[in-house]
Amino acid sequence: MACAMFGLECRVFMVRVSFDQKPYRRMMMNTWGATCFPSPSNETEAGRQILAEHPDSPGSLGIAISEAVEDAIAHESSRYSLGSVLNHVCLHQTIVGQEAQKQFEKIGAYPDVVIGCAGGGSNFAGICLPYVRDKIHGKAIRIIGAEPTSCPTMTRGPFAYDFGDLAKKTPLLPMYTLGHDYVPAPIHAGGLRYHGMAPIISHLLHEGLIEAAAYDQVATFQAGVQWARAEGVIPAPETNHAIAAVIAEAQRAKAEGKERTILFNFSGHGMVDLAAYDAYLSGKLIPYELPDAEIQRALKAIEGFPKP
Numbered sequence: 001m002a003c004a005m006f007g008l009e010c011r012v013f014m015v016r017v018s019f020d021q022k023p024y025r026r027m028m029m030n031t032w033g034a035t036c037f038p039s040p041s042n043e044t045e046a047g048r049q050i051l052a053e054h055p056d057s058p059g060s061l062g063i064a065i066s067e068a069v070e071d072a073i074a075h076e077s078s079r080y081s082l083g084s085v086l087n088h089v090c091l092h093q094t095i096v097g098q099e100a101q102k103q104f105e106k107i108g109a110y111p112d113v114v115i116g117c118a119g120g121g122s123n124f125a126g127i128c129l130p131y132v133r134d135k136i137h138g139k140a141i142r143i144i145g146a147e148p149t150s151c152p153t154m155t156r157g158p159f160a161y162d163f164g165d166l167a168k169k170t171p172l173l174p175m176y177t178l179g180h181d182y183v184p185a186p187i188h189a190g191g192l193r194y195h196g197m198a199p200i201i202s203h204l205l206h207e208g209l210i211e212a213a214a215y216d217q218v219a220t221f222q223a224g225v226q227w228a229r230a231e232g233v234i235p236a237p238e239t240n241h242a243i244a245a246v247i248a249e250a251q252r253a254k255a256e257g258k259e260r261t262i263l264f265n266f267s268g269h270g271m272v273d274l275a276a277y278d279a280y281l282s283g284k285l286i287p288y289e290l291p292d293a294e295i296q297r298a299l300k301a302i303e304g305f306p307k308p
């Protein structure tokens, strides 16, 4: 839509599994004038290489980034726009947390817990970074990032230097990572299928200023349905991870007999993800356990890289 407003051509490399699972998102982008390719695609060398080895690859955000960067480099007048992970993107999103602080001021309250779901880390950083500043200045506040058990970057990955993409086209970033060639299971929360985490979020986790929790896909849809029935709004599958964390915190407070104010970022609605709800409601989603061996295999890709 931004490209349409500025009269720019837009080419989107959309992760294959999202291209298939979320056709309405593609149709929206097409309506605003973008061309969408399922990634891995035949448009780039990186895509062709992956397709040659894995013709049925579901794709990953790391692969899509490789393709987009390669495409931008190949065309003199093209630019690549990143939507998450890098610190400047996180900084830009902090308007969300700053607005939340102003709203809390108006009602004379302050949150005990701040929660966001974390894929590359941008919406979580957006809501939490202004509160991290408060925490550094002495406020007692817990800050929790919620991620999928099938892509447990912060809860099971090491803090290491890694590439932001599979074809190693980005600079090395210090981050919690599962390795740049890790291809997560094709869960419906496509926006959380990223092997790494924003460097600033990773650093704060490493310093113990924030926490991380992982939730299985089925538990997150349970939480999303509970929310929809109570609030009327159907959340995005990514957002359901934050809601699962909110419910866990609320239940903990109840068990402790304490009242707690919980703030979370509702990162998106699920009106273009209804097929995912249909799969959940018809019992087609099953819990997915990520074996340690797969994490160890994927981490071989960063063996010998410098450590932060």
Ligand SMILES: Cc1ncc(COP(=O)(O)O)c(C=O)c1O
Pocket (backbone or CB within 6 Å): 083, 084, 085, 117, 118, 119, 120, 121, 122, 123, 124, 190, 191, 192, 236, 238, 239, 267, 268, 269
């Ligand atoms: C609705 C929604 N929430 C969250 C995310 C996760 O991204 P990030 O961690 O950058 O906020 C995405 C990514 O596509 C998304 O679509």
